[in-house]
Amino acid sequence: MSKIQYYTEEGFNNLKNKLHELKTKGRADIARQIAEARDKGDLSENAEYDAAKDAQGLMEMEISKLEEIVASARILDESTIDTSKVSLLSKVKIKNKKNGATMAYTLVAEEEADLKLGKISINSPFGKGLFGKKLGETAEIQAPAGVVEVEILEITR
Secondary structure: OOOOEEEOHHHHHHHHHHHHHHHHHHHHHHHHHHHHHHOOOOHHHOHHHHHHHHHHHHHHHHHHHHHHHHHHEEEOOHHHOOOOEOOOOOEEEEEEOOOOOEEEEEEEOHHHOEHHHOEEEOOOHHHHHHOOOEOOOEEEEEEOOEEEEEEEEEEEO
16 A cells, blocks of 8 residues: 555646546557557567567556555645645745745645646655645755755745
8 A cells, every 4th residue: 555645636637537548548548559569460570469468567557556655545635735844835935045036836646746837846856845844944855966955935825
């Protein structure tokens, strides 16, 4: 059994939509590829058939993983977020103490993370380093390039 993970309503709906698409369109596409490959003759020497069967296995694994995630997912009500400290779904503005650069991130579940949109995983080094910190506190984050010190400037929902 997988652990419970919290999602925004949008993130949860995206997971469900991806699962639905894999179960319907994805399975139909794979079945068509297998049928086309099977029509090409001897299956013992048919690389196209083997590749389609491998793709089917990978897709079924992904479907299984998504079903497990959706079953254990919980939708978090953003209006109940405590802004006195950094938590899941907090929008946090930070300042790098070394170079003075400011950045803003939203801490989200791993599957919702998208750095381009400013959404970082709660399980990432930055997410773990920021989690539980309060306004004005300094977080020391172990990044690949070394320790980064950031100051918490703002916490909102």
